[in-house]
Amino acid sequence: MAKNGFKVFDSDMHIMEPPDLWERYIDPAFRDQAPRGRTSENVRDLGTIFPKVPKDTRRTGGTPHRGRNYDKNQDIYRSHAERGWTGHVQLEAMDTEGIDTAVLFPTRGLGILTFPDQDPRFAAAMARAYNDWLHDFCAADPNRLLGAGMISVYNLEDALSETRRVAEDYGFRSVFLRSNIINGINWYDAHYEPLWNLLEELNLPVGFHVASASRSRQAAEHFEPNFGIRRVYSQPFEQMMGLGAFLCGGTLERHPKMRVAFLEANCSWLPWLLWRMDEGYEREGDVFMPDLKMAPSDYFKR
C-alpha cells in the first residue's frame, strides 16, 4: 500500500474494545469489580461502568449522543460495530484510509487508570487484561497492528514488570501513559527513574495519551457540565504540561536515549510553548530547572 515508495504509518490509531473485555480477560480475583463497557442505541457508545464505583457526579456532560453529527457517525460506524470492531475490521478501516501500519491505543480503556485512590493490584490486573486482549487483537496481522501496552504506575513495580512482559513476550513496540497526574507524583520526580531506565534499556518509546475526561485532576474540568468547551483544552493542556515535565524537569537530560511521544493534542502550539519554556529557563532556570545543561528547546532539536 506504500505511496510513492513511502509507507503510511499512524502513530495514534484507536481500537474499540468489546464491552466484556475485562470480564473475560481479567484475573478472576478481580472479575466482580472489572469495568464493563456500556452499550446503548449509540453504536459508538464509549462509556465504561465500574460496578463497585459510584457514578462521577462532577460530570454531567460527556460526549453527546445527539447533535448534528450524531446520525452521520452512526452511519459511518454501524457496520464496524455490528461486526464487533475486530482486528479484521480494523485492518479494513486501515485499507480504506490507506494506512500501512498503526500503533494502537484504547478507547474505553483510556480512562480506567485515572482514579486517584485506585487499588494498585486491581489497576495492574486491568492493564494485564487489556494487554492480553490486545495481543490477541493484533494477531489479525502483527506486522500492521502494533500494540501500545497499558501500564499501571499506582505501584511502579507493576509498571516495570508489565513493560518488560509486553515488550519481551508480546513484541509490543511501545507502552502508553496518561499525562495527567493520578498519584500526586510528577513525571520528573526521582520516583519514576527506574521506569525511564527500563524504557531506555528496552529501546521502547512511551506514548502519552490523554482523554477529554479523567477521574483525577485535569485542566479545564471546571467547564463541566459544558463538555464541549472542556474538550477544547483538556487534552492539549495536559500534553503541554507533560512535555514541560520531561523537558524542564530534566527527564530528557537524564535519559538522552529515551523517546517520548505526546499524542492527539495538536502541535501548532509547540513554537510558542518552547519559547515560553526558554523564557522561564533564562529567568529562573538556575533555581527551578537545575538539571538542564541547555535551554529546554535545545533538547527538542537534539
Place this chain on the structure above:
Amino acid sequence: MAKNGFKVFDSDMHIMEPPDLWERYIDPAFRDQAPRGRTSENVRDLGTIFPKVPKDTRRTGGTPHRGRNYDKNQDIYRSHAERGWTGHVQLEAMDTEGIDTAVLFPTRGLGILTFPDQDPRFAAAMARAYNDWLHDFCAADPNRLLGAGMISVYNLEDALSETRRVAEDYGFRSVFLRSNIINGINWYDAHYEPLWNLLEELNLPVGFHVASASRSRQAAEHFEPNFGIRRVYSQPFEQMMGLGAFLCGGTLERHPKMRVAFLEANCSWLPWLLWRMDEGYEREGDVFMPDLKMAPSDYFKR
C-alpha cells in the same frame, strides 16, 4: 514623547503598592484583617500577608529571592523602592522606557481576591481601598496614568457599584478581573450578565489579568513546589480558558459592544487556539455552544 507621530501606550503596566496600602485606605471595620505587604531585604519583595489567614501550605515555592538574576534586579529597582514606588517614580520609569500613557495593574493586589471562601464584604472593602489609593496615585499625572479598577465578584452587586464608582467618580478607563474562577461560576454563566451589560453601558473595557499563583484552583498548580515550571503554564492557560469562556460560551455574541483584554500571557498560541475552538464548534457546537451564530474565530475578526 510620541515616536514618529505615534504615541506609545502600555496596556498592562504594573505599580508596586506600598505595604501599608490596605491598612491606611480600608474601611476601619476591616483594618485588623487587612492584608499587609511583606517587606524584606529583597527590594522587590511582593509577598502579601493576611494576619487572620493561615499561610498557604500548598505552596512551598514562589518567586525566588535567589538565583543568577536576583542581584541584577536588586540594582535596577533599589532606587525606586527607596523612593516608595510613587506615581512620580512610575512616570520616571515610563520616561526611561519611552511610554506616553499606561493602564495600571496591581502587583501585591493581584492575589488578594482569589480566596475561594472570602467574605464578600471584606473583598469589596479591599477593592474599594485599592481604587481609592490608585486614584491618589494617578493624580501625579492623570493623563498618563490610567487606573484599571479592582472589582469583587464575590457579590455581584459589589462589582456593579464599584465599576460605576471608579468610572464615574474617578475617571478610570477600565476594570480588571482574574480569569481563574474563584466562586465556582464560569464567566459565560447568566449570573454575570448584569456586569457585562453595565460595561457595555459605560463603554468600559475589562482586562483579565492572572498571576502565577492563586488561592483558588489554577492550571499547573500541581507543579508546586516547582514554581518555575508552574509559571510556564499558569498565566497563559488561565487566559486561554478565559478567552474560551467569552467566545465559546457566547458572552461576546450576547454583548457585541463589549471589549475584553487578556493580558500578560503571550499571544502566539492564538492561531492554534482559535483553530481548536472552531474544530470543537464544527464537531459539537450545536450541542455545547448553542448561542453562537458563527464559528468562535469569527468573533475575533468582528
